[in-house]
Amino acid sequence: MKNHFLLLFVCFSFFNCTKSNSPTTETSSVNSPSSIPTTEDPPVQNTPTPQPEPQPTVNGMEAVALLKGSVQLIVTPNPNGHTEFLRSINKTMSGDIIRMEMFHLTDTDIINALVSAQNRGVTVKVILDGISLNLPTFDYAFEKLKAAGVDVRASTSAFTITHSKAMVINTSEAFITAINLTKLTEITRDFGLIVHDTAVIGEVINVFEQDWQNASSQQGITPQVSELHLVLSPVNSLAKLVNLISSAKKSLSVQVENLGHAQIQSAFIAAAKKGIIVRVLVPMCSKGGSAKLNFPYLKELAAGGVQTKVMPTPESIEHPYMHSKMVIADGVVSYIGSVNFSKNSTTYARELGILFSEIEPIKTMSGIFEKDWASAIAVPAEETVNCSGF
Secondary structure, eight states: OBOTTSOOOBOOTTSOOOTTOOOBOTTOOBOOGGGOOOOSBOOOOSOOOOOOOOOOOSSTTTTOOOOSSOEEEEEEOOTTOSHHHHHHHHHOOTTOEEEEEESOBOOHHHHHHHHHHHHTTOEEEEEEOTTGGGSHHHHHHHHHHHHTTOEEEEOOSSSSOBOOEEEEETTTEEEEESOOBSGGGGGEEEEEEEEOOHHHHHHHHHHHHHHHHHHHHTOOOOOOOOOTTEEEETTTHHHHHHHHHHHOSSEEEEEOSOOOOHHHHHHHHHHHHTTOEEEEEEESSOSSSOTTTTHHHHHHHHHTTOEEEEEOSSOOSSSOEEOOOEEEETTTEEEEESOOSSHHHHHTSBEEEEEEOOHHHHHHHHHHHHHHHHHSEEOOOGGGOOOTTO
């Protein structure tokens, strides 16, 4: 979550960075662990490798072919927890390999399942966001896994955060999601896709293995990505999101936690001015940073003809927290993943998402969007909103 007033944390590669890195500010003052943000969108002043400027597509998103193999949509809130993750972890046997890159992991069911897999001879490799590990809430999983012999690493500090929420089983199944593995899934709107396309899985593995090395070297290297479905920060997510938005001819249905990137804002407004129905739904109060961060961006979108709503507080199954990052264009092409629509998320963080055109999951997502849109409220005046506790 984006907070323009939080401090930037940078750990240069020539430092001896450990799990509990002490990130530095621009003036080199050191923060105590209690002050370290766990936001999904911290401020940035460093200059990682920039993304290429988005280029308009010729045929919009028509190039997003169907994925090979079956797909399965994951939807939260789910009162039964992370059943899809648990099912796949628990099916693994000796000789299998689990690769997980996860921003936040606190669900003890998942932690215990990973330990059990390790104990039965499965190779388990886990990358957790390094900055978050400075807080005991998130460090617990790291220490529990490490004590059980699981190979777990804190992510590189070369990215502002490692915000991916992904898992791969062997070379046959990949989870590409917006879902943190925490108990908050019971009141949080999120989507994920389980895919069995070997080309997609191969490149997700390549990114994971590079991040595995990045965690040791404190570098921010990204391998070359040729798979058209993958949306990856900090290398192609901005271009792919802008192109997806620009490809719409009739409608855009959008749920996202954090707005803010000027090019994405402009793409939404340009679509609305072409007569496309653009609907954007965000949380009224955002978690972990500046609670009202979306209000100026919502005002800008509304002035440009975009329909905007917010999901009110308090969060519940009926009014879930809008943590999802999702776009549906014309009801036929969709994006889901970890990438928020902010400059940090697209340009400085490690993020992973996917474009797809499978009609059944898109129909399900469209139905959920309509339900959420009906439950949401018109954007209130910012000064009337009380976000205490966020």
